[in-house]
Amino acid sequence: MRVMAASVNFQRPIRSGDLPHPGLRRQSGWLTSRPQSAGLDPGTGGNMTGLNTAAPGALQAAAGAAPAAQLDGVRISFPASGPRGAEFIAVEGASLTVADGEFVAIVGPTGCGKSTLLNATAGLLVPSVGSVSIFGAPLKGLNRSAGYLFQAEALFPWKTVIDNVAIGLDVAGVPTAQARERAAAWLKRVGLGAFADRYPHMLSGGQRKRVGLAQVLIRDPKILLMDEPFGPLDAQTRQIMGNLLLDLWTQDRKAVLFVTHDLDEAIALADRVVIMSAGPASRIIGEWRIGLARPRDIAEVRLLPEFHALHREIWGALREEVVKGYRQTEEVA
Numbered sequence: 001m002r003v004m005a006a007s008v009n010f011q012r013p014i015r016s017g018d019l020p021h022p023g024l025r026r027q028s029g030w031l032t033s034r035p036q037s038a039g040l041d042p043g044t045g046g047n048m049t050g051l052n053t054a055a056p057g058a059l060q061a062a063a064g065a066a067p068a069a070q071l072d073g074v075r076i077s078f079p080a081s082g083p084r085g086a087e088f089i090a091v092e093g094a095s096l097t098v099a100d101g102e103f104v105a106i107v108g109p110t111g112c113g114k115s116t117l118l119n120a121t122a123g124l125l126v127p128s129v130g131s132v133s134i135f136g137a138p139l140k141g142l143n144r145s146a147g148y149l150f151q152a153e154a155l156f157p158w159k160t161v162i163d164n165v166a167i168g169l170d171v172a173g174v175p176t177a178q179a180r181e182r183a184a185a186w187l188k189r190v191g192l193g194a195f196a197d198r199y200p201h202m203l204s205g206g207q208r209k210r211v212g213l214a215q216v217l218i219r220d221p222k223i224l225l226m227d228e229p230f231g232p233l234d235a236q237t238r239q240i241m242g243n244l245l246l247d248l249w250t251q252d253r254k255a256v257l258f259v260t261h262d263l264d265e266a267i268a269l270a271d272r273v274v275i276m277s278a279g280p281a282s283r284i285i286g287e288w289r290i291g292l293a294r295p296r297d298i299a300e301v302r303l304l305p306e307f308h309a310l311h312r313e314i315w316g317a318l319r320e321e322v323v324k325g326y327r328q329t330e331e332v333a
Ligand SMILES: Nc1ncnc2c1ncn2[C@@H]1O[C@H](COP(=O)(O)OP(=O)(O)OP(=O)(O)O)[C@@H](O)[C@H]1O
Pocket: 078, 079, 088, 090, 108, 109, 110, 111, 112, 113, 114, 115, 116, 117, 261, 279
């Protein structure tokens, strides 16, 4: 994997001697207020070089802790569809590490294998070559440490909002009263305290996404796997959901692997952005550390010159792959 060289010093290989990122401190309170100007992290001295403080991966490496997820030289292939068709290699030689508490976004052209990598991390797909480890242990079967949030909703239409959130605890054998109490608390955390007794069809798309988040997070997964979770939402609701996600993440500090085709969203949310080449046999072709100050406001952070510089640089590496990806889709169609 190529770690991109830094022309504006936004990114460089993470070194174990790096200092902690001040933005990684835990925040107190819920739905924390954000600075009016989401500039560089004040703890970095507010200059360009300040962006190079450590990602959690560096801290973890220094401490010798196992990463939350580690993919090493992974190949994922699918069987041929016709009798004479060749096996289709979706992802080849992909290596990726997500440190505990780190927010990593994967961006790439359509059909390049982003979901495939996420599914391998979830244990839903098994690599034919390479390995997947979760907190240092080889992944066998489903990744029980992970919570998975898909683009499609996974709410039961016949259950109330609170029952939808409580269901993961019910299944785990938590007594009903306790499960409902915790579900009510989670609904408050996602700003839906007053909606407990509604049914999913009585909510907006954004509200249903909030329920989905609560449904996953109530089980306290150590790793959050998110596959274009806000894809179907309008731009404003996406921003609100992005901010909610960051607020929740700041509180509980899960490892997050977030798949998106939206580079803006990836930069606004993540500690690190990883990009993939167009498929087939897609590879990870670069990664950027995102040292923008936290807490971040998804809308405001996009106005920063530092954001634009990062965007320009990453897009410069991604553009050609995106064009290739679309061309391939057209050829198949
Ligand atoms: N079950 C399957 N059988 C055969 N091919 C598959 C299967 N699942 C995915 N693929 C192929 O693997 C490649 C990667 O798919 P994947 O869904 O991971 O891409 P993606 O980057 O997430 O796409 P998008 O951004 O469009 O959601 C695609 O070419 C897809 O057609």
